[in-house]
Amino acid sequence: MSATVLPGPGNEARPPVARGGAERNSIQSVDRALLLVDTIAELGGEATLTELANRTSLNISTCHHLLATLIKRGFVMKVPGKRLYALGGRILHLSHACLQVDLPRRAQPYLESINRVTGETVHLAALQGDTVVTLAVRDSRHAVRVDTGKLGKIEAPHATAHGKAMLAWLPEDEMRRILAHGMKRFTENTITDFSELVEALRIVRRKGYAIDREEFLPGVVCVGSAIRDQAGTVIGSISASTPRMRATDEHIALMRDEITAATRALSAEFGGPGVQSADRQRAVAV
C-alpha cells in the first residue's frame, strides 16, 4: 500500500500525561498494568484488547505491551479460540496464599482437639514455594513423647506423613520440583525409590491419609492428612506423631479418625472437597 516509504519517525511531541492522576510515589507502568487487571475483572473476567484500551484510555499499543507482561507471569491469559484476554490461573494461586495466611488461626481449635483426644504431639504444616514448612505445634502430654520438631523447613517430604499427605495431591511437575532435593535414606523404612513413592502416594490419595512408620525417625510413627481447597489445591496438612510403643492398630486408627475429621472440616471451611472421601467430586444437577 504505502507508496511513500518516508522515514515515519514515530512520534514528535508527546502530551505531558501528567503522571497518571497526580500520584507522585507510584510507578506508572505498574500502576497501569494493575489497572488493566482490575478492568478485566470489572468486565466480568474476559475482555478484548480494544475494550480494555478504551475503558482505561491507554494507548492500545501500551495495553498490548502490558498485557504481554501480565501473560508472561500468568496473571492474564488469552482464551484459546477467541480474541479475548481473561484473568489467569496465577490469580487463583495467589488467592490460595491469601487464605493460607489465616490457616494457623483457623486450624488451632482442631489441633487442640486432636491433641486432647489422642494425647499425642500434633503438627500443622503447609507448602511454601517448593518447601514444606511447619507452622504450629501442640505437644504431647505423655511422659514418653515425640519431641517437638522445631518450626520451619521439613527437609524430608518423601519420608514424613506431612510430606506424603501433601505430595499426593500435587500435580506431577510440582511434586518433582519439591523432591528435587533428593530422597535421602534416614531409616531402613525410608522410601528412596521414586516409582515406589509414586505408588505409595496413589494409596494415600485413595485412603485420604498418609502413614510414616519409622521412615524418618526410628521409633516414631506419624499419621497425616492434607487440607485442600475449592480447586483441590493443597493448602496444608495436619499430622500426629506417636512413639512406636503406643503405635497399636487401635491407636493409629484413633489418630487417623481424628485427623481426617479435622482436615475434612478444614477443607470444607476453605471450600474444598468436604464429605466426599477422595479424588474428584462432581456435583450432579438438580
Add this chain to the structure above:
Amino acid sequence: MSATVLPGPGNEARPPVARGGAERNSIQSVDRALLLVDTIAELGGEATLTELANRTSLNISTCHHLLATLIKRGFVMKVPGKRLYALGGRILHLSHACLQVDLPRRAQPYLESINRVTGETVHLAALQGDTVVTLAVRDSRHAVRVDTGKLGKIEAPHATAHGKAMLAWLPEDEMRRILAHGMKRFTENTITDFSELVEALRIVRRKGYAIDREEFLPGVVCVGSAIRDQAGTVIGSISASTPRMRATDEHIALMRDEITAATRALSAEFGGPGVQSADRQRAVAV
C-alpha cells in the same frame, strides 16, 4: 544534620542488568512488581521488605517503590502492627471474577431444570463492575409468556428480582454505588424510597430470595435468588418471570423452591453458604 551539603550525585555508572533475563517483550517494572507478588505468595502470604529484596535480588529501594504501587492498588497490604507486607484484598476480589467466568457454564443445567419444572422464562445475571448484567436466558414454553429481556445491562436493579436478590448481600457502599443511577419509578409498585428499599433488602436477606411484584413491568412477577461464594460475596443470581395471570401463591412457591434450590447448590459449588438458610455461618470445631 549533614554538615556537608555536597551535591551527592547518586550513582555514577550502572551495571547493564541485561533486560531481566533475556526477555525482549515484557516490561521490566511490571515484571518485577508481579515477581514481588509471586514471591510474597511463596513466602506464605507475608514477608518483610528485606526478605523480598533478597529473594528477588532487586534493589531494596526499587522493591519499596514497586510495593508502594502494589499497595495503592490493593494487591498488597501492610499488616497493621508488624513490619510485614501481605497479599491484599484485591486478590480475593479478582479470584471471584475468575470463578465468575464459568458461571454460565455451571449454571446451565440448573437453568434448564427450572425452566422445565416451572415452564417459565429463566434468567441468569451477574454483577460486572457496578452494573447488573444478564448472562443467559431460557425462554418459557407457555403461549402466554414473559418476553425475553435482551442480554446485557439491567438498568433497574432496585425494581427487579435479580437486582434486589444481589443488592441484599452487598456491602452498603457498593450497594449505594450501584444505585447511583437513581431509583426511577416504572410502575405504581416500584420502590423509589431508599430506606424503604433497605428494609425490603433486609427481608430478602432473611428469606433468601426476592420477589418483584410488577415493580418493573406491569403484569410481570419475578422471583430471584443470589448465588454467593466462600466469602459470602455475590457472584450472580437466577430469576424466573411469570405473567400475573399465573402468579398464584402456589405457582410462586414452586418457582421460589426451584430457584432457591438451584442457587443453594450453585453457591455450594463455589464454596458458598450451602445448606444454611441465611446470614453468616460459622463452622464449629470438632
Add this chain to the structure above:
DNA sequence: GGCCTGAATTTCATATTGCGAAAGCCATAT
C-alpha cells in the same frame, strides 16, 4: 535515659526504560 545497629523510607541525578505513532499483519465481513 541515651547510644547503637539494622531496617525502612526518601531523595535525586542519570541513562535505561517504557511509550506510542505509524507501519505491518492477520481475520472476518462484504
Add this chain to the structure above:
DNA sequence: ATATGGCTTTCGCAATATGAAATTCAGGCC
C-alpha cells in the same frame, strides 16, 4: 477479490524507573 477493523510489531525519543546514598525510624542494650 477486496475492504474493514482489530491485533502485533517496530523503533526513535524523552520521560520514567532505577539505585546509591542520605535520612528517618524502631527497638534492643548498656
